[in-house]
Amino acid sequence: MGAADIVPGVSGGTIAFITGIYFRLLEAINAVPGAVVRDLFRARLQAFWHACDGTFLVCLLAGVMTSILTLASLISYVLVTYPILIWSFFFGLIVASVWHVGRQVRQYKAFLCVPLVAGIVLAWWITTLSAVQPAPSSLTFFLAGALAICAMILPGISGSFILVIIGMYAPVLDAIQSADITLLALFLVGCVLGLLSIARVITWAFHHFHDVVLAVLTGFMIGALNKVWPWKQTLSWRSNSAGEQVPLNEASVSPFTFADITGQDPQVAFALLVALAGFLLVLAVEWGGGRHQRNG
Template identity: 80%
Template sequence: MADPSLHSSESETARNHHPAAVFLRGIAMGAADIVPGVSGGTIAFITGIYFRLLEAINAVPGAVYRHLVRGRFRAFWLDCDGSFLVCLLAGILASIASLASAISYVLVAYPILIWSFFFGLIVASVWHVGRQVRHYKPALLVPLLSGIAIAWWITTLSASQVSPSALAFFGAGALAICAMILPGISGSFILVIIGMYAPVLAAIKSLDVGILLLFMAGCVVGLLSIARLITWAFHHFHDLVLALLTGFMIGALNKVWPWKETLSWRVNSSGDKVPLNEASISPWTFAEQSGQDPQVLFAVLMAVVGFGLVLLVEWIGFRRGDASLAR
């Protein structure tokens, strides 16, 4: 049985989410997971389904043993919140399949504006997650600063190249999903670091079923492991975990900073030359080095839009919660 305290950070009406609303959240999570530096876990957290997702994932192994192997399909479905998981997964897969090419294009065509939008989104997410802490105390500075340091360090790692063998795709899936489920840690960026982002994205675009099944098998193994660990951590160290996750998101801002200096390049699956390793620089240094307009005004506007989007999602969540209580 799930601990009710896990749901303190979410609306009490989480179980009443309409399937279409869950599907849309899945689309948002899938779109975020495609982009290196943005976490689908962050989207799940700010849209109020994070703990429900953890609870549903944790219920699957037990539901398989108690119900599925004995032919009790309805009991299995209800026990693991099957409708929720299917709607969410459908949204994630639909988003990844349909938006992979589009997001790849806009990141190349409008990098400053798109990264600015994500920057504002994550800043607002920092504020949102930080507010879920129950008791603020000086001791929380330790996990907060640790999270900032770890995430910042990860964003500065040099990308490498892994031979895309079957084992590499399976391992990449397990590693990436562990990062994706954590707010503030980007699974896509982990793939970039280990050199598997381009091979996985190419497999998605070409619908290479064999490779994708290996990747998804790794995701399942990693997800069942990390979800139970996160749930246990929230049970026992709620505020410490939230402080750590807040630190992760603050540190991750280095990756989504809009103005970058390219340190090295790589050739992608289409034969195009794209940045491999980058470092954050000021807009004015960017203008001097590249000779391009840093688009500061529009960048700020896009960051405000990203920030406002999170506030809008939170406001809608509160409105629905109030409406439910009124009924």
């Protein structure tokens, strides 16, 4: 989940969903506020730990944080050095995730096309928004954390891409790489408050409108494919923390248009192979998650 959340266009919630831990995660998060008031404030530590599924949450959080801290620099490097291949890999991941999430619908009915199309249109529109570059401040880090976590927990919506849209992706990555404890703490507090709020809403929605929610999420993932399309035309640039010019706003183009515009090899054959690898990886993760559930 941590590795996915670093990448704009890929959702950690999708990884949680295909590995079969998504609903356990929602239940554990929802239990935290009540457990704090009922048990933690009364020093009933064992009851608190059991009520909020503490071991599960700590292991998951440790994995996410370890992945973010260790892979932030690597993923930033790969996105710049091998953009076509890495985006092709993510494209294959999301296509497989669309298939996986769509299969979870209990009853396929014609009216589900409405939320499906709505999800596609909304996600596609979001991917076409121009990124902004606000002046990073303590408040913007806090608000960015609250907003991004709401997207990260939803399958199909990338919290990292939301950070790109509001212009906070680069500042957050810079804070991670420079170990700016103050700014990271504010971002984390925003994440916690946002997570506690959105998890309850998502749980309620799944309990009352299970198939509709899945149709919307499937639409989100289909629409998000525009963001991870491997061949892009750069419309505007920004300077990163090292003073280098990197793409800010991009538009999807065909491989042949990409070759004409940039004069670079579109690497179509390699891109297809890497996309297939991403697709097969999701199938393998899904198989492993299903096997774990059956054995558990």
